Amino acid sequence: MSVRFAYRFINLVRRRKQRNEDVKYNSLIIGAGSAGQIIIKELENSSVVQSIPKCVIDDDPNKWGRMLGNIPIIGGREKIIEAVQKFDITQIIFTIPSASAKDKREILNICKETDCKLLTLPEVYQLLNEEVFLQHLKPVAVEDLLGREPIKADLGQIKQQIQGKVVLITGGGGSIGSELCRQIATYDPKQLIVFDIYENNAYSIEQELKRNYPNLNLKVLIGSVRDQKRVDDIFSSYRPDIVYHAAAHKHVPLMEGSPNEAVKNNVVGTYNTSKAALKYNAERFVLISTDKAVNPTNAMGASKRICEMIIQMMDKDSRNRKKRTQFVAVRFGNVLGSNGSVIPLFKKQIAAGGPVTVTHPDIIRYFMTISEAVGLVLQAGTYAAGGEIFVLDMGQPIKIDTLARNLIKLSGLHPDEDIEIKYIGLRPGEKLYEEKLMAEEGLQKTENQLIYIGKPIPFDEKKFLKDLQSLIQSSQENPKNIEAQMQKIVPNFKFQEVVG
Template identity: 40%
Template sequence: MVLRYLPERAFLTIFRAVAISALIWTTLAFFSGSYGGSGVPRTVPFIFGFLALFGTGLSRFAVKWLLSKPEVSLKRRRTLIYGAGRSGSALANAMRDAGMAHILGFVDDDPKLHSRDVNGIRVHDPKNLSSLIENLGIEEIVLSVPSATTDEKLRIGASLAKLPVSVRILPAASGLSTGRFDVQMLEKLDIAQLIGRSAVPPERELIEKVVRGRRILITGAGGSIGSHLAGLVDSYAPAELFLLDNSEFALYRVWRSLHNARQFYPAHIVLGSVAEPAFLRRFFAKHEIDVVFHAAAFKHVDIVEQNIAEAIRNNALGTRNAIEAAYNSGTKTFVLISTDKAVNPSSVMGATKRLCELLLRSYAGLAERKRTGQKFLVVRFGNVIGSSGSVIPLFRDQIARGGPVTVTHKDVTRYFMAASEAVELIVQSAALSEGGETFVLDMGEPVSIYRLAREMVKLAGLTVRDNDNPDGDIAIEFSGLRPGEKLHEDLWYDTNATQRSAHSKILMVRGQTNAHQRAEEALIQLEKAIGELDEGALRDLLFDLIAELNGPRVDGQVVSLPLARGQDAN
């Protein structure tokens, strides 16, 4: 073994080797007739074993101690690690090996670990943090609680933000969950890291099945999901990558962020709009696309409510154009990226996405009946942390300006997921698909937006101004729900229709529908009405058509109707 990296378990190997050698030596002495009596004393094997074990083990571990003793450096900060579990212990080893920290202790909420040693490091009670910081001269606390719930992370983060030390956290993307560490990725404590769930390492073979050696098209490539999809695809050796968006600057920014493009495979910027069917027909006719990730959509609920005609043209008709072009050109896999707002939609954005879901799954049925071998699937999930429409950047800006922080309603909740995790699950869903499914990503528990606002204020080192604390720094005001907004979002229509897929974080709904003609008719009516009706009448027509396609509801659930009527409860 390389002595510098000699593990503690090597002592067991040394012990076994010494024990075996002592046993062999004793056996030879016994059979040679020199064991006991006037021959070799019976105590000699024990003395030999002790000296051999002491000399062999001590010499190696002494060399390891000398070689691994880090150089004295001003960069080594006096550090506590919050979380004494497996991840915290591994993080401590990584930080010590990197010579970047002097780990003076763990802090953990588990009372069973208090005053005990983990990996040679003492575990302390969080209640004693203030005295620990003062007595030990702590400069930094590193948060490592990947298995904690969102509420627990928010509570811990808010408590640490009040302390006179810097607080950092190791993001899930650093490889903490897989044991591969890059401690240089430690980041300043941020709310996005706290509400992001502990990510499950992606199954690389599933992603490679979809991406490697394939011609990939990403529509809406300049957006939050599209740009992260581009980054993921870039890491898995596609044959060719096409980035489509109607924003020149967004496309250039994404294209410049690709690390492997131009060197290992060609990547193309495609400036255009999915709302132009002729443009899409020419594009698909010219390029043999294998996989389409359709992320192009107007997603900001409030803006979409004020621009209904453009939302229908881009979201609904644009998706129809992309699906038709892909189907007619023989594209093997088409992934529609949808939203939780498509379930029982109350907003124009959600209604257009619901119409897209119905249309796509009807094309999946068409492909199955005609045995084209094409797969059409929907992937549905909630909000992306830190996206352009997310509340987190808004709250951060409001706090920086001194408040107030505006929350629509005290009881409003939303699902959140990190963009990096979302795109990994989207691609893995495509690998699991047989065609026609709606995959719903496991978003964990919904987060209270009011609670989120309060914790963000605390994380900024400030206090909330309210009735209990009239002298606080930042006030939180309730602006009221905007048109199209709901208090709570749903991820599916009927929980009984969901089933687990082969991936622990991906749920699946299989819906058979023959609503293809009805969805097409709805789109034709909307397309015609865009030039004839005002915005209010257009919105009414959209929701009337969605209600007709979804079918009647009782207590918020869709009532199953005969398939001949084109109903779909999923």
């Protein structure tokens, strides 16, 4: 027995010596809890991961000076920079799944100032009841540095709204639409209908949903929300109970060059879909809107403000006819990682060696993750009485310049040294800052402390409908001055006149 033990011990020593020679990273572990302990044990015993734990950081003074296994706990977050130098650290691993967003943000913002590779465990709710393993570690993303407390959605309320219902998602293959599909699929709808004009997007989400939810009653349909007959046929055939209208053109500079397309897709699409929802007695219609609809300075924002007004008009019409359809809008800011958003662009520019292009050193934006945005949409639907514009408390706005610099640092590079940041000037229709509400809208609280209701601004529905129909008709002829007609409907829309 003792000979066998000695043999195993010699082999263990030999393997550890070999690992020390092959080691790629000296690791600092943040968090002296159970997750940190498991990660340390796995790192020490792994024959694959080339990483040696050297020290542990924890903010609890009672743990300082103790050992986590064989690894010293050297102090709190204020010791991170010193520890990196003292122990020649090349990798930092954040192992506190239960940390508040504020603490995680503050600690990771210290870590990013080192040249270390940064890894983190997912939040505790993402781990569910799984044990912690090395494969759960993921690179720290720029979203982790924003550090907002996650929206605590009432899953019971959402399930009660969706379970057993026929749900239609327009633009279901896009960034927001596809995440709506994923989350709604978990709430056992009677049927989920994905409607999108882009067949590749639709095919991609169809395959994902079939793979992950084999029992889901799924129907994927191709077509455009501009096509009133196609929209009407879908509502007639499937009779959706709940509609999430995510189909839209959203890129500000592109829509500045093609403002008629913003009207055709956003305004006409919303008008067609909401009319069908009313005609076929859907229970609820939820419009995905944007903070760019507030005091708009671009065609995309103005078109989305008109969409919000369509929703208000439809809801009033539904009440007057004593129908059951409730129409609401959900307004939020920029979505991190969505198609065409700034982060994928910055990543491509960094991978190409720069420069990273920022329009203005002082430009700021509100940001949220795709899951946060969809959580708001689903939760807001449960609060709907009809006619509301729901607004997310998006925390503090972020400077795009800071975002770019953080992304460069997370790539292990130095801004202005390894990667140039180039300021290229504001694009047509672009603001230095976005607003969440118009002054007249005010704010009303809901049960969720991060979700508010903007009071609808009254307007003359008869005049609006007349101007709307005129705008829609004009857009089909592709005039050069469609913005002037949009301004008739949205007087606070500021745009640059087309010359020549």
